């Protein structure tokens with residue numbers, strides 16, 4: 355991209371024409387970009403596997419385990435924890451990256467660790483016992499309240515102030531732009547909140563909630579799943595809800611959780627975001643649990659429990675169900691970062707905890723004859739940048755919060771790694787999030803990968819300079835992560851499709867586990883599928 359496009363064109367492509375014109379018309383000489391690099395994710399080996407590796411295997415490189423887990427993200431690590439807890443020790447986990455955690459991994463600096471992807475977990479409700487037991491094990495839950503809901507230890511709850519929004523020259527508290535809202539805006543916000551309350555109170559004939567975490571514990575009643583047949587903006591249009599600031603709030607929620615705009619998100623997924631974390635009608639959403647490194651803390655804990663079983667830097671290139679002599683069998687051929695040094699793992703079962711779309715490149719029979727349901731799994735692309743600042747920028751209006759959002763930007767703004775540590779002055783790390791919401795996910799991925807570190811650094815700094823004009827003089831380093839298949843896209847028709855149901859069923863000895871099987875990208879869903887797949891196998895061993 356850098357060779358054929360001007361700076362103005364690149365900024366226009368990512369930040370819009372007015373922002374690009376404003377940035378390029380200034381006569382002020384910009385300071386040079388800070389140093390930095392592109393970190394992971396390893397698309398090289400992924401693309402080699404997709405294009406077909408020519409593997410020649412020597413006889414002596416073979417190992418036997420009862421279970422092989424493919425993928426060391428939250429789902430794979432949760433499956434491993436569950437196997438260990440069930441007393442099943444004869445397994446190995448293969449992770450293609452040199453670090454565990456997948457999209458929940460984090461980085462470290464002398465000052466503070468920081469996230470590269472997932473950065474918070476809403477406190478679970480009492481019904482989610484398996485997740486509560488993980489958090490109890492970690493010492494995060496210190497008791498139950500009178501309703502039996504878990505009480506989260508204070509130090510793990512997101513510190514105040516939690517969020518603020520920048521609009522036309524100053525910061526405001528919260529995400530909904532109250533300043534300047536008309537009586538009609540307020541009425542439309544109330545109408546939307548009333549619908550959220552109605553859906554929070556809703557129960558089906560079996561007593562299940564309309565929207566529950568994990569998704570599998572909620573209703574499949576048509577009254578609710580019918581929402582999956584329209585976009586969030588179609589639903590708002592039908593209700594005559596046109597308030598710009600209300601639509602912005604909902605659009606922000608969809609971009610934040612799904613990397614999709616309200617014109618692209620299934621209304622089911624939109625309401626899932628607003629309802630699933632609210633216990634009772636009119637109540638607040640569950641509080642957020644977070645750490646400086648975001649969900650990297652959960653990853654470190656899970657990894658610590660199963661470290662001896664994990665092989666980093668080994669990618670499953672081929673999975674071959676064998677099923678000989680009436681006994682379940684699956685071979686996994688794994689290769690290193692270069693696509694070399696193949697090893698054969700022979701197992702009774704495989705837990706495939708990598709994104710589902712990869713199954714049609716890796717499982718031999720899927721590769722030869724790709725099942726239709728796999729093609730329905732579509733993923734959005736995201737860029738995440740970590741900015742290392744020598745000092746805080748000056749602010750107008752509401753002070754620096756954990757989550758800092760720019761109303762007029764296609765980015766999601768930034769979270770502050772030092773916030774949770776109570777360090778409110780001096781050096782810090784900002785984690786900046788940019789979802790590529792293009793209609794065609796393939797086009798989004800090419801845009802993501804065509805822009806290099808310098809182009810992305812310029813986009814992030816130009817965007818943030820709307821609120822922090824002096825940002826370029828404060829940032830000493832800026833690293834970039836390009837997530838090509840960052841998260842599953844819950845577009846209309848996908849969450850309640852047969853494709854999603856089919857994908858969750860085992861195929862011969864291969865059991866699937868990944869957050870994408872829920873149709874929404876969340877820690878809780880990845881944890882649920884990892885735990886479920888381990889239980890399915892545990893029952894057969």
Ligand SMILES: Cc1cc2nc3c(=O)[nH]c(=O)nc-3n(C[C@H](O)[C@H](O)[C@H](O)COP(=O)(O)OP(=O)(O)OC[C@H]3O[C@@H](n4cnc5c(N)ncnc54)[C@H](O)[C@@H]3O)c2cc1C
Pocket residue numbers: 403424425426427428429430448449450451454455456457458470471472473474475649668669670671707708709712716736738787837840841867868869870875876877878880
């Ligand atoms: C930018 C961003 C922000 C997010 N923010 C949040 C948040 O704040 N809260 C939240 O709950 N969720 C968030 N998420 C969603 C997050 O994806 C989930 O919470 C969860 O971490 C997904 O875990 P997973 O194990 O299902 O998948 P992944 O994270 O995709 O893990 C899959 C693993 O499989 C590995 N793998 C792939 N192919 C192979 C192979 N052939 N062989 C071996 N290994 C392989 C990958 O390297 C990866 O480690 C965010 C995601 C992104 C991208």
